[in-house]
Amino acid sequence: xTIYLNGSWVDEADAKVSVFDRGFLFADAIYEVTxxxxxxxxxxxxxxxxxxxxxxxxxxAMPVSEDELLELHKDIARRNGIKEGLIYLQxxxxxxxRDFVFPPDMQPTVVMFTQQKRVLDNPKWKTGLALQxxxxxxxxxxxxxxxxLLYSSLMKTExxxxxxxxxxxxxxGYVTEASSANFHIVTPEGAVVTRDLxxxxxxxxxxGSILDLAQKAGLAAEERLFTLDEAKSxxxxxxxxxxxxxxxxxxxxxxxxGTGEVGPVSRRxxxxxxxxxxxxxxx
Ligand code: PLP
Numbered sequence: 001x002t003i004y005l006n007g008s009w010v011d012e013a014d015a016k017v018s019v020f021d022r023g024f025l026f027a028d029a030i031y032e033v034t035x036x037x038x039x040x041x042x043x044x045x046x047x048x049x050x051x052x053x054x055x056x057x058x059x060x061a062m063p064v065s066e067d068e069l070l071e072l073h074k075d076i077a078r079r080n081g082i083k084e085g086l087i088y089l090q091x092x093x094x095x096x097x098r099d100f101v102f103p104p105d106m107q108p109t110v111v112m113f114t115q116q117k118r119v120l121d122n123p124k125w126k127t128g129l130a131l132q133x134x135x136x137x138x139x140x141x142x143x144x145x146x147x148x149l150l151y152s153s154l155m156k157t158e159x160x161x162x163x164x165x166x167x168x169x170x171x172x173g174y175v176t177e178a179s180s181a182n183f184h185i186v187t188p189e190g191a192v193v194t195r196d197l198x199x200x201x202x203x204x205x206x207x208g209s210i211l212d213l214a215q216k217a218g219l220a221a222e223e224r225l226f227t228l229d230e231a232k233s234x235x236x237x238x239x240x241x242x243x244x245x246x247x248x249x250x251x252x253x254x255x256x257x258g259t260g261e262v263g264p265v266s267r268r269x270x271x272x273x274x275x276x277x278x279x280x281x282x283x
Contacts, residue, residue: 002079004072004112009079012113021109022102023092027148029109030054031090034073035119035243037274039083040281041073043242046205050145051089057144060093063108070282076112085117086243090147119243124165125270128250128262129239131178132164133228136171136200143199152179166239168252174225176200181241182207183249185234186258186265191220193234206240206273213272219265228252236263246270 003015023029032051035042048069055062064072073087094106137151155167156179168183169176175195177183182204184194192214197203214221231237235258237249248266250257 001113002076004076004110006110015111015113017092017109017111018095020095020097021092022094022096022106023090023109023147025098026093026100027146027150028058028102029090029092029147030058030060030145031088031147032145033242034087034089035245036077036082036085036087036114037120037281038278039077040278040283041077041087042277042281043205043209044070044073044282046208047242050203050205051091053143054145055091057141058093058146059104060091060106060108063091063110072112074282076114080114080116082114082116084119086115086119088113088115117243119245120274122244122247124244124247126262128248129165130163130251131166131168131249131253132159132162133170133175133253134159134167136169136176138169141199142176142201143197143203145202149180155179168228168231170228171200173227173229175228175231177202177204178239181239181244181247183231184210184238184240185226185231186236186238186263188233188235189220190235190265191222192265192269193222193224193226193230195225196223204240204242206242206245209276210240210246210269210273213269213276217268217272232257234258236266238266238269245273 001012005015032047034047090111092109094108134155159167166178211221237257239247246269248262
């Protein structure tokens with residue numbers, strides 16, 4: 001695979017970053033993941049906008065222009081022949097002798113790679129996911145998409161070992177999100193409920209799109225806090241993320257959600273999301 005590294009295209013064997021990079025020493029880095037379907041970038045504008053917000057939060061200047069960023073996404077997909085899969089982009093603050101204090105003018109490290117993946121062929125769309133609730137243990141600035149993913153990785157690995165697909169983080173009794181996706185429920189009245197935006201969760205791009213699509217489809221959509229108990233008694237539940245789109249959740253801590261099978265609202269939102277994006281994806 002060809003990797004983009006600081007302005008150059010290099011073979012993955014030659015793509016090297018300094019051990020003094022702050023991304024490595026301090027997890028001082030942010031990232032984005034954009035799906036590709038049919039050679040088109042899915043929800044690209046949202047991902048580019050959130051990248052800018054994450055960089056602002058870290059007080060790092062955007063190292064490439066908006067136009068260049070889009071061209072780099074198109075170029076790397078083309079170079080690696082990605083028709084279906086994902087593009088990963090990471091920006092670190094850069095290289096500095098190890099010090100908690102960083103100067104304002106560092107040269108960021110920019111890395112992009114691709115993964116070929118059959119994102120439209122997800123077996124979990126048929127079976128649904130089994131989640132395990134765990135205590136929220138991440139830092140308190142979860143709206144920034146940083147590479148500080150250790151707690152989520154430890155918890156998800158442990159959940160896998162116990163036969164679950166993913167974890168659902170709970171803080172003060174309220175659901176925040178899953179390890180790498182936003183979590184939504186459908187109430188017995190048929191409303192789609194998702195946690196309102198704050199520093200407690202990542203402002204998912206797919207989450208935003210799905211809320212719009214739900215409203216367009218005539219479904220009531222509520223952005224508010226909800227408890228783990230409310231989630232357990234929901235009619236349906238589902239996750240959203242850039243590369244899994246809408247994935248139904250059929251059990252929580254071993255209790256069935258709704259019928260315990262993939263529900264009609266989740267299925268419909270998945271279909272609508274893919275259809276809309278194939279029409280308006282960036283070629
Ligand atoms: N929440 C977390 C913690 C994530 O890591 C992700 C995506 O990776 C999401 C939510 C979903 O965000 P998006 O729809 O922008 O991919």
